[in-house]
Amino acid sequence: MKIINPVLKGFNPDPSICRVGEDYYIAVSTFEWFPGVQIHHSKDLVNWHLVAHPLQRVSQLDMKGNPNSGGVWAPCLSYSDGKFWLVYTDVKVVDGAWKDCHNYLVTCETIHGDWGEPITLNSSGFDASLFHDTDGKKYLLNMLWDQRVDRHAFGGIVIQEYSDKEQKLIGKPKVIFKGTDRKLTEAPHLYHIGNYYYLLTAEGGTRFEHAATIARSANIEGPYEVHPDNPILTSWHDPENPLQKCGHASIVQTHTGEWYLAHLTGRPIHPGDDSIFQQRGYCPLGRETAIQKLYWKDEWPYVAGGKEGSLEVEAPSIPETAFEATYPEVDEFEDSKLNINFQTLRIPFTNELGSLTQVPNHLRLHGHESLTSTFTQAFVARRWQSLHFEAETAVAFYPENFQQAAGLVNYYNTENWTALQITHDEELGRILELTICDNFSLSQPLKNKIVIPREVKYVYLKVNIERENYTYFYSFHKEDWQKIDISLETKKLSDDYIRGGGFFTGAFVGMQCQDTSGNHIPADFRYFRYKEK
Numbered sequence: 001m002k003i004i005n006p007v008l009k010g011f012n013p014d015p016s017i018c019r020v021g022e023d024y025y026i027a028v029s030t031f032e033w034f035p036g037v038q039i040h041h042s043k044d045l046v047n048w049h050l051v052a053h054p055l056q057r058v059s060q061l062d063m064k065g066n067p068n069s070g071g072v073w074a075p076c077l078s079y080s081d082g083k084f085w086l087v088y089t090d091v092k093v094v095d096g097a098w099k100d101c102h103n104y105l106v107t108c109e110t111i112h113g114d115w116g117e118p119i120t121l122n123s124s125g126f127d128a129s130l131f132h133d134t135d136g137k138k139y140l141l142n143m144l145w146d147q148r149v150d151r152h153a154f155g156g157i158v159i160q161e162y163s164d165k166e167q168k169l170i171g172k173p174k175v176i177f178k179g180t181d182r183k184l185t186e187a188p189h190l191y192h193i194g195n196y197y198y199l200l201t202a203e204g205g206t207r208f209e210h211a212a213t214i215a216r217s218a219n220i221e222g223p224y225e226v227h228p229d230n231p232i233l234t235s236w237h238d239p240e241n242p243l244q245k246c247g248h249a250s251i252v253q254t255h256t257g258e259w260y261l262a263h264l265t266g267r268p269i270h271p272g273d274d275s276i277f278q279q280r281g282y283c284p285l286g287r288e289t290a291i292q293k294l295y296w297k298d299e300w301p302y303v304a305g306g307k308e309g310s311l312e313v314e315a316p317s318i319p320e321t322a323f324e325a326t327y328p329e330v331d332e333f334e335d336s337k338l339n340i341n342f343q344t345l346r347i348p349f350t351n352e353l354g355s356l357t358q359v360p361n362h363l364r365l366h367g368h369e370s371l372t373s374t375f376t377q378a379f380v381a382r383r384w385q386s387l388h389f390e391a392e393t394a395v396a397f398y399p400e401n402f403q404q405a406a407g408l409v410n411y412y413n414t415e416n417w418t419a420l421q422i423t424h425d426e427e428l429g430r431i432l433e434l435t436i437c438d439n440f441s442l443s444q445p446l447k448n449k450i451v452i453p454r455e456v457k458y459v460y461l462k463v464n465i466e467r468e469n470y471t472y473f474y475s476f477h478k479e480d481w482q483k484i485d486i487s488l489e490t491k492k493l494s495d496d497y498i499r500g501g502g503f504f505t506g507a508f509v510g511m512q513c514q515d516t517s518g519n520h521i522p523a524d525f526r527y528f529r530y531k532e533k
Helices: none
Strands: 002-004 017-021 023-028 040-041 048-050 071-080 084-090 101-108 121-122 129-132 140-143 153-165 168-177 186-193 196-203 211-217 244-253 257-266 288-297 300-301 310-314 363-366 377-383 388-396 404-413 418-426 431-436 441-443 458-468 470-474 508-515 522-532
Touching: 002 186, 002 377, 017 244, 017 257, 023 071, 071 129, 071 186, 084 129, 084 458, 101 140, 121 140, 121 168, 129 186, 140 168, 140 186, 153 186, 153 522, 168 196, 186 244, 196 244, 211 244, 257 377, 288 310, 363 377, 363 508, 388 404, 404 431, 404 522, 418 458, 508 522
Parallel strands: 017 071
Antiparallel strands: 002 310, 017 023, 023 040, 040 048, 071 084, 084 101, 101 121, 129 140, 140 153, 153 168, 186 196, 196 211, 244 257, 257 288, 288 300, 363 522, 377 508, 388 458, 388 522, 404 418, 404 508, 418 431, 431 441, 458 470
């Protein structure tokens, strides 16, 4: 049996892997998407399914107004003392000299349960991680952010003891590792294996230069000796490898005694117009999660098959356990809750945004702010998990002015998205409009207005993604689909395209309703179909 990478497709970065008995869990970053943190479950490291979003309440995660690619960075999931521990960072500022971010801890006895209220830990840097030592002590690690103009912003990895009894950090923080010449040292995870403490970090930045570094020490506070063949994982030296950006990793030992490394990766496309500055390509699916096998030599871990990472990896000696898909091909909104694969931007899905019960078997969205807002958007979406799929919906919507719109959206962030929407024209009434936001430059390229007949209730909207390009379609009867003859580029919904850099999510597709007149006019979506080819 083989592990086929990536094991978590689409935007699922910064994996923190955790074993409890014969069950395996991976927690990944969700950034500005709500609810916060995705947790996936497996019995064999081969088959995974999404099982939980632990941060469900604003009291746990208040992201209204957070910037693009702010929010939840690099959660750390662990299990000790009969419960799960989840540490996460909420990043409030992503640009400039400061990185305002706050680290929190929540716990729960079960992965699917109601996670507790957050304990505030510190705000000194991101990528916080909790380590449970064999003597019962607990320690928090995080990268240290240094805003001083004459210093490198990544100031090293700090450690500080955590008192579970007092529910706070105690003692003084100490820098235990300054990193290597690769710089940008972050994402610490600490392990006590045999005679050593092993400190696993990410370095090189989370683009194509990304890498995983490991160092060891006989003492928890160091000094730490770097691996003799460091980094242990990077694809920078192998541009032909289908798995790029390999780094930001965590380690697990299986219940059968085998060792594995979960790490982020990206699968780039290479459009024909690749410039000399972007020869590595673009990753519209975002940073995904892969798993590599480890072996040990001289008390050091090595990646089996090579440090660049492999598409196919030997699976552990565990019987296979497959799971049913966590989403139906067609969601007809029969449940009172959104499917676990749907998320909203920055705020929870409440009656303010919409309802699954107000109109039976429909998702009703109340019009709110535009797709460029970082506050209140009525937008329900799911990840792209393939570069070959169709998404489709049907919407009943009766706008009264041009400030009201609803439809199908493909989205990266507030500055990069496309939307095929029903809106209103003063002379023609209801029309379909294609809107493109390209690095915050807005265009509406349809030369001829598409008028919606008065008798039509549902307008059917569809998008077809074919690797490097995607195209919208519409129909007034769910037959005789009409193509919007404008080809759009998938690369423009990737980290690698966004102006200024420093963005870390991935492409989403979903349903949206906006009303910038403030009247909160509703749109009723009859179904949502997502079908990979």
